[in-house]
Amino acid sequence: MQRVGDSIELRLEIAQPARTGARVVFRLVAHNLSSRTLELHLAGREPTFDVVVSRSDGSMVWRRLEGEVLPAIAHVRLLAPGDSVATLITWNRRDARGRAVGPGGYFARGFLLVDGPPLVSPEVPFEIPSS
Amino acid sequence: MRAGAAGRAAVVVALAAVAGCADTPQPAGPETDVLASAGRQDQMSAWFAQASPAVLALAGTVFADHDEGAGKLVFGIEHAAAATGVRTALARLGIPSSAYDIVVTEPIRYAATLRDRWRPTIGGIQIHFGQYLCTLGFNADDGTERSFITNSHCTNTQGGVEGTEYFQPTSTVDPTVIAVEVEDPNYFRGGACPRGRKCRYSDASRARYSSTVSSTRGSIASTSGPNNGSLEVTGTFTITAQDNNTTNFAIGTTVNKVGRTTGWTQGAVTRTCVNTNVSSSNITLLCQTFVENPGGAVVVGGGDSGSNVFRITSGSNVELVGLLWGGNSSGTLFVFSPLKQVRDEIGAFVATN
Numbered sequence: 001m002q003r004v005g006d007s008i009e010l011r012l013e014i015a016q017p018a019r020t021g022a023r024v025v026f027r028l029v030a031h032n033l034s035s036r037t038l039e040l041h042l043a044g045r046e047p048t049f050d051v052v053v054s055r056s057d058g059s060m061v062w063r064r065l066e067g068e069v070l071p072a073i074a075h076v077r078l079l080a081p082g083d084s085v086a087t088l089i090t091w092n093r094r095d096a097r098g099r100a101v102g103p104g105g106y107f108a109r110g111f112l113l114v115d116g117p118p119l120v121s122p123e124v125p126f127e128i129p130s131s
Numbered sequence: 132m133r134a135g136a137a138g139r140a141a142v143v144v145a146l147a148a149v150a151g152c153a154d155t156p157q158p159a160g161p162e163t164d165v166l167a168s169a170g171r172q173d174q175m176s177a178w179f180a181q182a183s184p185a186v187l188a189l190a191g192t193v194f195a196d197h198d199e200g201a202g203k204l205v206f207g208i209e210h211a212a213a214a215t216g217v218r219t220a221l222a223r224l225g226i227p228s229s230a231y232d233i234v235v236t237e238p239i240r241y242a243a244t245l246r247d248r249w250r251p252t253i254g255g256i257q258i259h260f261g262q263y264l265c266t267l268g269f270n271a272d273d274g275t276e277r278s279f280i281t282n283s284h285c286t287n288t289q290g291g292v293e294g295t296e297y298f299q300p301t302s303t304v305d306p307t308v309i310a311v312e313v314e315d316p317n318y319f320r321g322g323a324c325p326r327g328r329k330c331r332y333s334d335a336s337r338a339r340y341s342s343t344v345s346s347t348r349g350s351i352a353s354t355s356g357p358n359n360g361s362l363e364v365t366g367t368f369t370i371t372a373q374d375n376n377t378t379n380f381a382i383g384t385t386v387n388k389v390g391r392t393t394g395w396t397q398g399a400v401t402r403t404c405v406n407t408n409v410s411s412s413n414i415t416l417l418c419q420t421f422v423e424n425p426g427g428a429v430v431v432g433g434g435d436s437g438s439n440v441f442r443i444t445s446g447s448n449v450e451l452v453g454l455l456w457g458g459n460s461s462g463t464l465f466v467f468s469p470l471k472q473v474r475d476e477i478g479a480f481v482a483t484n
Binding site: 070 | 259262263264265282284285334390392407408409410411412431432433434435436438455456457458459460464465466
């Protein structure tokens with residue numbers, strides 16, 4: 001078995017909202033790129049993903065796990081070559097204070113919490129349409 | 132051992148040179164010294180072969196060496212009191228005191244981490260059950276039952292006893308079941324508990340040790356320093372006291388924890404008696420304590436569940452104050468159940484040394 005390093009890729013996919021009021025759906029996929037089985041030590045009893053939405057100036061709009069208290073357990077998960085761990089996260093387009101987020105360009109980044117620094121996806125731009 | 136074989140090879144070459152010059156008047160000086168030296172080395176080697184096992188079998192000994200360069204045997208001991216036993220053993224073997232030196236030296240230890248196998252077990256080390264990793268918080272005696280305390284969510288089912296079996300550090304490294312879950316109170320509804328949720332005042336469970344597994348009560352592994360990320364165990368904290376009374380800790384109180392993921396971390400109490408919803412569950416833990424490091428250091432990570440929480444009273448003496456169970460997603464805040472609430476729910480126990 002190989003420890004996680006550069007062998008795992010975290011990808012964030014965004015289903016662009018069709019209309020201004022629609023929720024935003026994020027899909028996070030952690031994929032084993034290597035030819036060996038990886039032993040992941042994931043934070044939580046189940047894989048725990050986070051998403052951060054930011055404006056173009058870098059200011060944070062919303063964080064899925066903001067204010068959450070997570071049990072500090074680690075889950076041992078074996079990921080076979082080519083296998084993935086994935087989840088869907090739905091955002092109701094409200095910021096941390098519950099205010100509706102207006103139309104415009106935003107950026108999202110995904111995280112998979114492990115028993116060390118989290119795995120981080122590349123930043124992905126998306127649009128919230130004006131109508 | 133230093134180059135003994137090379138030393139002998141040199142002696143053999145020297146002897147061959149002398150034999151080849153048998154008709155030559157044997158010169159005095161160097162060749163005679165070589166012969167004498169060769170004899171001494173052989174005597175030393177013979178003595179070393181006998182002395183090494185005899186000396187290293189004695190308590191307080193660290194190493195045995197045949198220093199060919201100095202032409203002496205050298206024995207390392209942890210403390211001066213061990214010297215008498217070493218001298219007695221060597222005298223029995225007929226080894227004169229001029230043939231050896233005894234030196235006091237640091238003991239040699241394996242560089243073991245919180246994630247390695249420890250026997251006897253101590254607080255802060257890794258435990259494994261099912262597909263999960265947690266931390267052994269601390270050893271405790273519940274009446275006559277030798278036990279350890281960890282989190283309720285570090286059992287197969289959070290709330291209720293189902294006989295979770297624990298391994299240390301993992302079942303792969305050692306398949307011995309070190310302990311079995313024997314206490315994990317059920318969560319309650321109503322009363323102080325928010326509607327639709329279930330509650331407890333501590334995220335604690337107790338596991339009873341197998342009779343063949345050794346444990347040390349009152350010891351918590353320590354690493355080189357707080358908040359430095361090191362997992363290498365360099366010593367132990369001693370639990371000399373346990374706080375069975377405090378629910379509301381003073382804001383700013385410095386507390387520590389030792390866990391298998393982030394090691395020894397330290398922070399200050401920022402909130403007390405907080406009713407806390409556990410993420411992705413319908414569980415609320417009532418009257419919990421929040422801790423953060425003022426500098427924003429990471430103080431908790433996945434796998435630290437069950438960690439001991441303590442105050443340092445002096446040197447390596449500590450007072451046990453609670454049991455860690457969770458933290459925020461960035462790891463800069465950890466949450467613990469006060470020890471009083473742990474004992475209120477799983478019963479009185481003794482965790483001091």
